[in-house]
Amino acid sequence: MKKRWPLILIGILIILLGFAYVTRDQSKQGESITAVGSTALQPLVEAAGEEYSKVNPGIFVNVQGGGSGTGLSQIQSGAVSIGNSDLFASEQTGIDEKKLTDNRVAVIGITPILNKKAGIKNLTTKQLQAIFTGKVTNWQQVGGRNQKIVIVNRTQGSGTRVTFEKRGLNKARSIASQEQDSSGTTRQIVATTPGAISYVSFSYINDTISVPTLNGIKPTNKNVTTNKWQIWSYEHLYTQKNTDKVTKRFIKYVLSSHVQDELVPQLGYIPIKDMQVERLE
Amino acid sequence: MDKIRESILTKSHASKLERRGKIISFMCLGGICLIVLAIFIFIAYRGLATFTSDHVSIFKFLGGTKWNPEVTENGHPLVGALPMITGSFLITILATLLALPFAIGTALMMTDITPKMGTRILQPVLELLVGIPSVVYGFVGLTVVVPFMRSIFGGSGFGILAGTFVLFVMVLPTITSMTVDALKSVPKDYRSASLALGATRWQTIYKVVLRTATPGILTAIVFGMARAFGEALAVQMVVGNAALMPTSLVAPASTLTSVLTTGIGNTVLGTVQNDALWSLALILLLMSLAFNLAIHLIAKRGELKR
Numbered sequence: 018m019k020k021r022w023p024l025i026l027i028g029i030l031i032i033l034l035g036f037a038y039v040t041r042d043q044s045k046q047g048e049s050i051t052a053v054g055s056t057a058l059q060p061l062v063e064a065a066g067e068e069y070s071k072v073n074p075g076i077f078v079n080v081q082g083g084g085s086g087t088g089l090s091q092i093q094s095g096a097v098s099i100g101n102s103d104l105f106a107s108e109q110t111g112i113d114e115k116k117l118t119d120n121r122v123a124v125i126g127i128t129p130i131l132n133k134k135a136g137i138k139n140l141t142t143k144q145l146q147a148i149f150t151g152k153v154t155n156w157q158q159v160g161g162r163n164q165k166i167v168i169v170n171r172t173q174g175s176g177t178r179v180t181f182e183k184r185g186l187n188k189a190r191s192i193a194s195q196e197q198d199s200s201g202t203t204r205q206i207v208a209t210t211p212g213a214i215s216y217v218s219f220s221y222i223n224d225t226i227s228v229p230t231l232n233g234i235k236p237t238n239k240n241v242t243t244n245k246w247q248i249w250s251y252e253h254l255y256t257q258k259n260t261d262k263v264t265k266r267f268i269k270y271v272l273s274s275h276v277q278d279e280l281v282p283q284l285g286y287i288p289i290k291d292m293q294v295e296r297l298e
Numbered sequence: 299m300d301k302i303r304e305s306i307l308t309k310s311h312a313s314k315l316e317r318r319g320k321i322i323s324f325m326c327l328g329g330i331c332l333i334v335l336a337i338f339i340f341i342a343y344r345g346l347a348t349f350t351s352d353h354v355s356i357f358k359f360l361g362g363t364k365w366n367p368e369v370t371e372n373g374h375p376l377v378g379a380l381p382m383i384t385g386s387f388l389i390t391i392l393a394t395l396l397a398l399p400f401a402i403g404t405a406l407m408m409t410d411i412t413p414k415m416g417t418r419i420l421q422p423v424l425e426l427l428v429g430i431p432s433v434v435y436g437f438v439g440l441t442v443v444v445p446f447m448r449s450i451f452g453g454s455g456f457g458i459l460a461g462t463f464v465l466f467v468m469v470l471p472t473i474t475s476m477t478v479d480a481l482k483s484v485p486k487d488y489r490s491a492s493l494a495l496g497a498t499r500w501q502t503i504y505k506v507v508l509r510t511a512t513p514g515i516l517t518a519i520v521f522g523m524a525r526a527f528g529e530a531l532a533v534q535m536v537v538g539n540a541a542l543m544p545t546s547l548v549a550p551a552s553t554l555t556s557v558l559t560t561g562i563g564n565t566v567l568g569t570v571q572n573d574a575l576w577s578l579a580l581i582l583l584l585m586s587l588a589f590n591l592a593i594h595l596i597a598k599r600g601e602l603k604r
Contacts, residue, residue, distance in 0.1 A: 023322075084563025093566075110368075111566035167454050172539070173368060174564030174571065190369065195456055195538035195550035198560040202440075209445065210454045 049077045050267050054088015054101030055176055056199070057218055058252045061123060062101060064280050065271050072270075076263060085109065085176040092117060092255045098264045100255040103176025105298055108183075116258060122271050123252040123286035126219040127181050128236035130204065130226045134211045136162040139230045145185060148214060151192040156212060168194040169206050169215035180250040181216045185231075216248075220285025238287050244294040251296070252286065338583070345580030348377065348573040359577060365541035365557070367571040377574040379554075381543045383581065386553040388458050388544060389533065390526040393465035394519060397473055401522075402508075402515065405477035410489075410503055427471040436535035439464035444536055451548040456538030459547040464532050469522040476521055480514020481507060513600025517593050524589040528582065530555035554578045 052062050059082050066078025083091075085102040089112045092100025103125070106114035129145060131137055135156045140148075147153040148166055156164045170191055171178040177200065182190060197203045200217045207213040208225035219236060222228055228236060231246070240246035254268055270276060277288045309317075348354050354377055362378020369376050404424075408416030443463050448455030484507050492502040508515070538550025539560055558578050565572040 082563075086564040086566050090566040109566060110571065111569035169454075172560040172564055173366070174561065190366075193364075193366070193540055193542050195454065195540040196552075196560060197539065198563075206454065206456075210448065213454065 048075055048263070049079060050099065050264055051079045051081070051097040052088075052099035052101055052254070053081045053083055053091045053097045054099075055085045055103045055252070056082040057103050057125060057176060058101040058123075058254075061252065061280065061284050061286055062099075062254070062271075064284060065276050066267075068276070068280070069267055069270050076267075078267065084174075086174055089117075089255060092257065095257060098256065098260065099268070102253045102255055103250050104179055105251070105253070106255060107298060108179060117255045118258055118260070120254040120256065120268050120272070121251040121289055122254050122268075123281050123289055124241060124249055124292055125252055125286055126236060126238065126241040126246060126249045127177055127185070127216055128219060128222065128228055128246075128248065129181075129185065129214060129216045129231065130207050130222070130228055132167075132207055132209075132211055132213040133225075133227045134162065135164060135166075135214070135227070137227070137229050139233060141232050142185070142187060145231065146187060146189050149182075149186055149191040150189055164212040167210055167213040168192070169203055169210075169213055170194050170196045171200075171203065171216070172196050172198045176250065177216065177218060181248060184248040184250075185216065218285070238291075241287055242291045242293055249287075251289075341576065341580050341583050344573065344576035346577075348570070348577040352570045352573055354574075363543050367574045375570045375574070377570070377577070379574075379578060379581070381541050382552050382554045382557050382578065385458065385537070385544055385551040386527060386555070388551075389461045389465060389537070389553060390523050392458070392462040393469055393526050394473070394523050396462060396466045397470045397522060398519065401470060401473035401477050401518070404474045405481055406503060406507075408478050409481040410499070410507060424471040424474055427467065428475075432468065432529060432532040433535075435464050435468055436532035439532060439536040447548055453548055454538065454550060455548070456536060456550045457546070457548045458537065458544055458551050460536040461533045461551075461553070462547075464536055465526045465529060468529060468532065469526050472525050473518045473522040476518030477511075477515050480511040480518060483514060484510045513596050516596045516600075520589055520592050520596065524586055527585055527589070528555065530559050534559050554582050558582075 050066075052066070059080055062078070063080045066080055070077055080101075085104050086109060088097075088100035088102045089104075089106055089109050090100075091097045093112055093116060100117075102109070106112045106117050106119065129140065137156060137159065140159065144153065144159045148159070149168060153159055154166055156162055156166060168191065171181075173196070175198070178191075182188065197206065197215075200221045203215050204217055204221050204223070204226060207215045219238065222236075230236075231248075234240055234245050236246055236248075241249045254271065256264055256268065272289070277290060281288045348359065349356055352375065354374055358374070359377055359379055360383070361380055362376070363380050364376045364378045365381060366376040404420060408420050439460060443460045444455040446455070447457065447460050451459075488506050488510060489502055492506045493499075497505070533553055534556035537553060537556055539552050539556050540550035541552050541557060542550070544551040558575055561571070561575050565575060
């Protein structure tokens with residue numbers, strides 16, 4: 018019996034390798050598309066991918082998170098077919114935008130959110146800037162209750178944070194504060210911490226938090242389409258310049274009226290064709 | 299004659315088997331050494347790029363208190379890692395200190411006071427604690443410990459103290475089970491001799507058992523610290539991830555691991571932001587090396603005493 022164990026071990030190894038071979042990623046045959054990156058865009062690409070597989074049997078869309086930075090660096094190195102990003106490639110350091118093709122598939126609005134006890138209904142851009150740069154530390158100073166301000170940021174380099182700082186804070190940088198790497202956790206912390214302020218995309222708005230108007234403007238999809246509400250960003254599917262046909266077809270599908278009219282609004286995004294303005298950076 | 303000569307000169311089946319076994323063992327050993335070496339070289343190569351290609355001074359990195367790799371000041375990116383280093387050490391030391399009395403008490407229960415109950419109840423409980431994934435600890439920390447801290451100390455509840463409590467539960471089984479091993483390795487004669495001299499059980503435990511097992515217990519502590527230092531997920535969920543110098547135990551802080559896990563997805567390989575994170579990884583690696591060295595040193599000194 019003792020002599021058999023190497024044989025058994027080798028047998029297991031062969032079975033494992035065989036299993037790996039049978040279930041190997043067959044992307045080289047052009048039947049699978051891998052999309053990696055932004056977690057904000059992930060639900061849309063996943064839903065679109067599932068529907069696409071139903072219409073085109075045999076083609077599988079594999080969607081992974083990892084963050085906009087990961088998406089852009091993976092597409093730049095050619096490791097994946099699509100890089101999902103909340104940011105323009107030019108906004109991310111270390112990415113050469115000339116090597117990539119930008120496909121904007123949706124728009125997402127971002128809004129500041131407050132804990133309900135702050136007692137604030139409206140904020141101006143100046144006040145928002147003062148809060149996030151640490152010049153104002155109590156809600157009383159901007160017309161709220163006597164409550165210390167607790168800033169909750171998203172992780173440095175996250176698409177939501179970059180957009181919020183660029184559009185909401187007029188390119189000012191937030192002071193160092195606590196950071197969370199998911200929108201869900203951020204919302205939960207703001208809901209339960211008195212005096213907390215943060216920012217999330219529109220799809221995360223619910224009753225547990227209060228949403229102030231900014232300069233008197235309500236954060237609605239309609240205001241985003243007219244650019245009255247300025248804190249919004251495109252959702253990009255970046256591809257390499259000369260990508261394969263399968264990927265091109267999938268992106269065409271995401272831009273088709275079926276996905277744009279049904280899936281996109283259903284999942285809380287704004288269809289690209291509704292936009293009355295265009296941004297180039 | 300020839301037959302005997304032949305059988306002596308040719309290799310027997312057994313010696314062939316032995317040789318084959320040796321080759322396989324050496325190949326496994328070589329493979330592992332190669333992997334470890336490759337990891338070291340890779341992390342060192344990436345981690346040192348911050349200092350070589352991005353020209354950040356190593357003192358500014360270790361002593362700086364501003365972590366903001368996207369911003370450059372006087373031509374150098376702001377990558378002061380002191381807040382994270384301090385956070386990591388504070389949480390590790392506090393959690394270990396908190397766990398130590400519990401660990402020694404539990405271990406004594408299991409070896410000297412009630413060995414039966416120890417093996418029947420405490421052992422399975424400890425093994426269960428080891429088996430729980432760290433994300434579960436983090437989740438419990440986020441939903442129970444953090445609100446509790448918030449209700450007592452105010453603020454957001456996130457911070458070093460919350461991290462300490464979560465890590466305390468996580469390192470407890472490690473330290474306890476290794477302390478049990480240390481206590482078990484104290485020869486029975488010592489206990490018998492002590493009792494025969496008229497010492498009470500407490501005196502025996504305090505003056506003989508614990509003294510003899512000290513090197514083993516120290517090793518257990520270092521192992522616990524190593525685990526605490528490297529834990530990422532659970533700590534990241536409750537510590538608040540603010541790259542600020544810790545001013546109080548209940549204000550958001552950060553650790554090396556928490557900054558690494560939250561930041562790595564938002565950076566691009568080869569940029570300063572990414573290199574800086576690799577430098578943090580290098581610090582983690584060097585620290586685990588230091589912990590290993592400490593364990594060896596303690597083991598050596600313990601041997602000499604005997």
